[in-house]
Amino acid sequence: MRTPSTLFAPLLSWFARARRDLPWREAPRDPYRVWLSEVMLQQTRVDVVVPYYLRFLRRFPTLASLAQAGEDEVLALWSGLGYYARGRNLHRAARAAAAAGGLPRTAAALRELPGFGPYTAAAVASLAFGEQVPLVDGNVARVLARVLRLRGDAGEARERAWRIAPGLLPRGRAGEFNEALMELGATVCTPRTPRCGECPLSPGCGAHRQGEPEAFPGRTRAKARPLLIWAAPALLRRDGAVLLRRRGDGELFAGLWDLPSAEVCGDDAAAAARAALDACGVFGQPHLEPCGEVRQVLTHRDLRVLLFRARARRAAAPAGLRWALPADLASVGLSSLARKCLRAAGVVIPG
Numbered sequence: 001m002r003t004p005s006t007l008f009a010p011l012l013s014w015f016a017r018a019r020r021d022l023p024w025r026e027a028p029r030d031p032y033r034v035w036l037s038e039v040m041l042q043q044t045r046v047d048v049v050v051p052y053y054l055r056f057l058r059r060f061p062t063l064a065s066l067a068q069a070g071e072d073e074v075l076a077l078w079s080g081l082g083y084y085a086r087g088r089n090l091h092r093a094a095r096a097a098a099a100a101g102g103l104p105r106t107a108a109a110l111r112e113l114p115g116f117g118p119y120t121a122a123a124v125a126s127l128a129f130g131e132q133v134p135l136v137d138g139n140v141a142r143v144l145a146r147v148l149r150l151r152g153d154a155g156e157a158r159e160r161a162w163r164i165a166p167g168l169l170p171r172g173r174a175g176e177f178n179e180a181l182m183e184l185g186a187t188v189c190t191p192r193t194p195r196c197g198e199c200p201l202s203p204g205c206g207a208h209r210q211g212e213p214e215a216f217p218g219r220t221r222a223k224a225r226p227l228l229i230w231a232a233p234a235l236l237r238r239d240g241a242v243l244l245r246r247r248g249d250g251e252l253f254a255g256l257w258d259l260p261s262a263e264v265c266g267d268d269a270a271a272a273a274r275a276a277l278d279a280c281g282v283f284g285q286p287h288l289e290p291c292g293e294v295r296q297v298l299t300h301r302d303l304r305v306l307l308f309r310a311r312a313r314r315a316a317a318p319a320g321l322r323w324a325l326p327a328d329l330a331s332v333g334l335s336s337l338a339r340k341c342l343r344a345a346g347v348v349i350p351g
């Protein structure tokens with residue numbers, strides 16, 4: 001009878017042959033670069049991450065340079081990558097780690113820093129510092145669920161995988177093993193149409209033997225997604241500058257610049273747009289012209305933004321707001337939603 005760890009024995013030699021050449025895998029592994037790549041890769045495809053990663057590193061090549069930066073500049077470089085709390089936490093953690101003399105070397109100590117959950121802490125500790133700790137992300141959970149035929153939906157399989165993973169680690173090679181499992185899940189044991197014929201684990205894989213690899217993990221029942229509706233006025237100055245507001249802590253897209261906005265609760269979107277301006281200290285804006293809408297799918301809900309345009313009566317920006325000329329928007333921390341809204345309101349963003 002094969003034990004779980006022997007089922008995974010062919011993995012490391014496969015990884016040595018098949019691993020993709022990715023910029024963050026260059027030797028010697030630098031903990032800051034490993035961390036940056038792991039944060040960027042959360043919920044985001046490799047091909048999207050690579051240019052962001054390279055641009056970010058050109059500007060912030062070291063932990064110290066990131067720690068010294070202002071949040072605006074960090075978020076401007078993150079702009080378009082989504083899940084902006086990642087960028088803010090990365091920056092906060094860089095400041096804390098730099099003040100303490102560098103990144104801690106264990107998963108337990110890394111978890112004390114902002115933004116380090118169990119996965120990221122284990123990834124940095126095992127890949128960069130060689131700590132003998134397991135990790136489980138969506139790819140790893142799927143591979144383990146299939147090889148070991150773990151019952152339950154994706155969430156349950158992930159919980160089980162965290163319990164099983166410590167017993168699979170080959171001695172002294174946790175980082176390599178973790179990375180190999182993630183690579184197999186990303187490139188061979190994919191959610192749909194896994195390529196079992198090319199898989200080093202196929203001889204011992206339970207789901208493959210059963211003839212239905214895609215049945216693992218089981219389906220999660222889809223939940224109804226709430227719809228959030230915002231009204232957002234684009235207030236434009238004579239010279240083309242647009243009024244922006246920085247979104248506060250606890251709000252969606254916190255820390256990023258955006259059009260003022262307010263939730264539409266009834267059916268009067270123009271009133272909500274006016275309320276959004278009032279809340280920013282821009283009172284008595286008489287005419288708001290509807291100019292389209294933008295939709296965005298967020299992690300747990302759908303968002304619909306109804307856009308309005310208006311000419312600014314005053315040139316001064318109320319406290320906490322700023323005017324941004326189109327030419328300056330490339331260096332402002334904007335979410336991709338804010339970019340879409342600005343374009344829909346007729347603001348031309350360069351680049």
Ligand code: SF4
Binds near residue numbers: 202
């Ligand atoms: S044999 Fe197929 S199902 Fe099993 S781990 Fe490999 S690719 Fe995934």
